[in-house]
Amino acid sequence: MKAKIIWLQGVTCNGNSHSFLNLPSLASLLQQFEFLYHPLFPSPLQLMDLHTADFDILVVEGGLKQGWKKGDKDLYELFFHLAQKAKKIVAVGSCAVFGGVFKEFDPTITGVLFDKTKKSKLYEHFFNKTVNIPGCPAHPEWIAFAIENDSFSLDEYHRPKEIFAFTVHSGCTRNEYFEWKVDAKSFGTKEGCLFYEQGCQAPFTHGSCNRILWNEINSKTRSGTPCFGCTEPTFPKTGLFHTKTYMGIPANMPLGVPKRAYLTITGIAKSFQIPRLTRKLIDEN
Amino acid sequence: MAKINKEDRKKQIMDTALKLFSKEGFFEVTMADIAKELHMSVGNLYNYFNSKDALAKELILYISKHLAEEIRKINMMQITSKEKIRKIVDFYFHTAKERPEFIEYFLRIYLSNREVFKHGCEGMICVSPFVTEIMVFFEEGVRNGELRNQDFFSAFGLFMGYLGGMVFLMGEGLLPNDIEFYSQEISENIYRSLKNES
Numbered sequence: 001m002k003a004k005i006i007w008l009q010g011v012t013c014n015g016n017s018h019s020f021l022n023l024p025s026l027a028s029l030l031q032q033f034e035f036l037y038h039p040l041f042p043s044p045l046q047l048m049d050l051h052t053a054d055f056d057i058l059v060v061e062g063g064l065k066q067g068w069k070k071g072d073k074d075l076y077e078l079f080f081h082l083a084q085k086a087k088k089i090v091a092v093g094s095c096a097v098f099g100g101v102f103k104e105f106d107p108t109i110t111g112v113l114f115d116k117t118k119k120s121k122l123y124e125h126f127f128n129k130t131v132n133i134p135g136c137p138a139h140p141e142w143i144a145f146a147i148e149n150d151s152f153s154l155d156e157y158h159r160p161k162e163i164f165a166f167t168v169h170s171g172c173t174r175n176e177y178f179e180w181k182v183d184a185k186s187f188g189t190k191e192g193c194l195f196y197e198q199g200c201q202a203p204f205t206h207g208s209c210n211r212i213l214w215n216e217i218n219s220k221t222r223s224g225t226p227c228f229g230c231t232e233p234t235f236p237k238t239g240l241f242h243t244k245t246y247m248g249i250p251a252n253m254p255l256g257v258p259k260r261a262y263l264t265i266t267g268i269a270k271s272f273q274i275p276r277l278t279r280k281l282i283d284e285n
Numbered sequence: 286m287a288k289i290n291k292e293d294r295k296k297q298i299m300d301t302a303l304k305l306f307s308k309e310g311f312f313e314v315t316m317a318d319i320a321k322e323l324h325m326s327v328g329n330l331y332n333y334f335n336s337k338d339a340l341a342k343e344l345i346l347y348i349s350k351h352l353a354e355e356i357r358k359i360n361m362m363q364i365t366s367k368e369k370i371r372k373i374v375d376f377y378f379h380t381a382k383e384r385p386e387f388i389e390y391f392l393r394i395y396l397s398n399r400e401v402f403k404h405g406c407e408g409m410i411c412v413s414p415f416v417t418e419i420m421v422f423f424e425e426g427v428r429n430g431e432l433r434n435q436d437f438f439s440a441f442g443l444f445m446g447y448l449g450g451m452v453f454l455m456g457e458g459l460l461p462n463d464i465e466f467y468s469q470e471i472s473e474n475i476y477r478s479l480k481n482e483s
Contacts, residue, residue: 246434247420247426249420249424249437251428260421267416267417268413270408
């Protein structure tokens with residue numbers, strides 16, 4: 001028998017649903033799981049039927065806000081009721097995990113377990129069965145991973161380590177430029193590092209965007225856009241496209257790298273001019 | 286007589302070479318001069334350093350590490366950036382007085398004979414320990430709001446250029462007073478030019 005899923009939407013832009021619908025293996029996933037309810041595609045139940053539904057996995061997309069209604073339903077109450085019944089809760093997207101973008105407009109919006117970095121009021125109720133898959137949107141493969149698996153090693157924000165122990169920097173095709181401190185001067189090029197001059201947050205953002213590619217072919221950094229750090233509780237930050245520095249030294253070190261070690265290594269790297277990397281490799285004229 | 290170990294002997298060679306270079310000039314002093322001063326054979330000296338250039342690079346690294354260690358101790362202190370500036374200035378002038386060859390070598394040989402340091406000491410590699418500590422000092426001062434956020438080299442040049450200039454004047458015998466006489470005023474000047482006024 002197929003495991004049954006209810007996909008509930010809180011305050012959201014639908015981005016995670018759209019991401020999920022791009023899952024290349026969606027057909028195979030639907031052989032194992034049945035969506036009793038999903039607001040965007042045909043499903044046997046409607047919002048008004050969910051209270052009495054018998055199901056296994058609750059997927060939550062969007063932030064939660066007490067008193068917020070969808071149709072006639074108080075979404076927060078409905079979530080609480082379903083969350084108690086669910087065997088597993090999967091919070092998808094940064095809004096469901098940390099509060100996300102909508103929280104910028106309404107600070108009372110929270111994620112399921114977290115309100116930015118703080119534990120939410122719901123934490124004690126559901127921490128032992130909730131898996132968090134942040135991202136704006138969450139990667140479809142990550143969502144599928146959380147739906148299909150039951151045993152996880154989780155980090156402090158309940159993110160599966162299989163996906164989030166790495167940084168987005170890991171697997172970045174521009175690592176050679178990062179190592180030698182050769183920066184890209186504009187967006188959209190395939191050459192140069194996006195860290196210093198374009199504000200890339202990949203060295204301290206947990207995620208697998210460069211290990212599990214989007215649409216199986218690309219990532220932000222591969223296409224020439226800096227990582228925005230969307231899997232972290234600090235998202236969304238203002239002042240994108242700019243790496244904050246103190247006297248030219250990045251305010252945030254690459255994850256786990258001591259300041260002195262970073263300064264020593266970058267000082268040495270900058271001492272060398274690597275002509276192969278400093279000149280254009282493609283479109284040389 | 287107790288046998289001196291290799292590391293101590295190496296240090297002895299470097300200290301002697303430093304003194305000779307700063308007194309006579311880098312190009313005037315030969316490996317034979319250094320060996321003679323140490324009462325050792327030239328062949329034996331080459332067991333420690335296989336060329337004068339190799340010795341030159343080791344020396345700048347040796348000085349850089351020594352300066353870095355002291356500045357690191359200052360960086361680790363729970364005091365304001367203003368107080369750290371005073372301590373760095375004091376330490377730098379004290380070194381210039383007690384071990385003038387350290388600073389002289391840096392100013393007159395390392396900075397003035399870049400061709401000697403072209404290979405193996407590219408850019409700031411051989412002074413990296415020292416520059417790293419100065420970076421840490423600046424970064425922490427800006428982070429805690431005490432110093433103004435600006436381009437690193439503008440601040441670095443102001444700080445080290447000022448100190449280097451004073452040591453240079455001292456070396457030329459042009460300072461009317463002992464160099465440490467100026468510590469207070471110079472620390473104040475450096476702080477005023479670096480502090481965050483917003």
